[in-house]
Amino acid sequence: MADVKLQDVRKNFSGLEVIHGVDLQVESGEFCVFVGPSGCGKSTLLRMIAGLEETSSGRISIGPRDVTHVDPAKRGVAMVFQSYALYPHMTVRDNMGFGLKMGGAPKDEVKRKVDEAARVLKLDAFMDRKPKALSGGQRQRVAIGRAIVRGPDVFLFDEPLSNLDAELRVEMRIELARLHRDIGATMIYVTHDQVEAMTLADKIVVLRSGRVEQVGGPMELYQDPANRFVAGFIGSPAMxxxxxxxxxxxxxxxxxxxxxxxxxxxxxxxxxxxxxxxxxxxxxxxxxxxxxxxxxxxxxxxxxxxxxxxxxxxxxxxxxxxxxxxxxxxxxxxxxxxxxxxxxxxxxxxxxx
Structure with a gap:
């Protein structure tokens, strides 16, 4: 586990600033959700933390390390995307252990870590199946398992439930909340769905047009919004x-x-x-x-x-x-x-x- 700190972080695309001086502290072991409407910059900010987008200015720290210009593979993060990105010709076991295997980890270590992740995610019965034989929720759990076996300092989730139907989204929200409780990892999660934000987060970061509108706990934002945008965005039906x-x-x-x-x-x-x-x-x-x-x-x-x-x-x-x-x-x-x-x-x- 590690904390994540952003100091005056900015991002420019062809001279146009899309992330405007974000300052944020995510504590070690915290479940932090970035929420906001489409185009508000939440996925861009997550990708900057992951190193998939270059930071134009400012500083990003993970634990004691300044990772602003560090290669993504060396930042100690694991990312789960909206698309499952599983290898269709590999079994669940091989998909989950692929990163460790390519990194040269011993076979017994790969097996131990994959088995432990499978136990946590209740995937034991599916380890010899291929992705096409799994439901959407099971595929997403495999993608999360692949992240777990890497043992990252920080988990990053980019709208991981948006491809699931309503019933599966509820089920996976429960799974993610339980996973966070069980492993106690630092998690940063992006969604446009304020219900997901309210039910999962320890801390919510409300973004609009590349700026942070308010940061706080779910009920803090619900009961004490700083402005009309936050008041209207948090809560369903809206204020x-x-x-x-x-x-x-x-x-x-x-x-x-x-x-x-x-x-x-x-x-x-x-x-x-x-x-x-x-x-x-x-x-x-x-x-x-x-x-x-x-x-x-x-x-x-x-x-x-x-x-x-x-x-x-x-x-x-x-x-x-x-x-x-x-x-x-x-x-x-x-x-x-x-x-x-x-x-x-x-x-x-x-x-x-």
Whole structure:
């Protein structure tokens, strides 16, 4: 295990800067997830740590070593890609041990390490099969096993579950969480799926346009977002947002709901253009004949989501639980919880506290 440190790391492509001065510390044994929309730079940053992309400026350290310009094979990292990249003519055993064999490791050492990785990943029964005889989840476990046998200081995962169907993704998330618990390795994981980030990470790094927006634990980001982007990206369904006008002190008027509310902020909001945020589980719906219409209800069993249209056309998503639930076409009054409201500056999108 080793920690990973990035200091003012930048990446240019043909003069265009795509990674903008990233500073980050990943502690030894930590499961760190890079998350963000497509094109935010998360895979580029991971490939820079791996040495597959040249670092234009700044410093990358793994443990005590500066590896900024070190060959990828000598950085002490192992990478698992979206594609399994298995040799189709080799058995599972041969695929997992190939790197060690090519490195000149003794046969008994290769066998011992492969057998141990197979035990951890529950691949014992598949060792003599070839990749075509395996499911997608089993192939991904073989790819992870190939990384384990190398005994790296740091594991790097680049969207490893995106080729799997929904059921297998859930299964593999559990497998990865268990693997991290069992071997205690430092892992850096890239995904665009914030559900994966929330369920796997000790630390989440939210990226946008090559910049770090916020770093923190899953619930820290969920409960205390630094700006509107993080608030909207972390959480499923996403946080609701609507325009609000400061009318005095911490009070705002909400055109979408025809209400006035006091926000839990110390800043004066008088005359200020504010975006109000609140999560679907932090409001109540009360049937009211003159209320706002429910356009659609998404029933998911234990929970349902109502999609409501406000006075100015703003869409509001509300979570519903329990046996008695409202249905499409019903009209409702929306009751907000003043303690669970977030305020963001409309221009800068920064959180108002």
């Amino acid at each position: 609701n947002f609507m325009k609000a006008d400061g009318i005095g002190g911490a009070r705002v008027r909400l055109p979408a709901l025809g209400q006035e509310v006091a926000l839990p902020v110390s800043a004066a909001l008088t005359g200020r253009a504010v975006t109000l945020g609140f999560r679907p589980e932090h409001l109540q719906l009360k049937p009211e004949q003159d209320g706002y219409p429910i356009d659609m209800v998404e029933a998911l069993g234990g929970v349902s989501y109502a999609y409501i249209r406000g006075a100015d056309g703003t869409q509001i998503v509300a979570e519903m639980r329990g046996a008695e639930r409202l249905k499409s076409g019903d009209r409702v009054k929306i009751v907000l919880d003043p303690k669970r409201l977030y305020a963001f500056d409309q221009k800068t999108e920064e959180r108002i506290r």
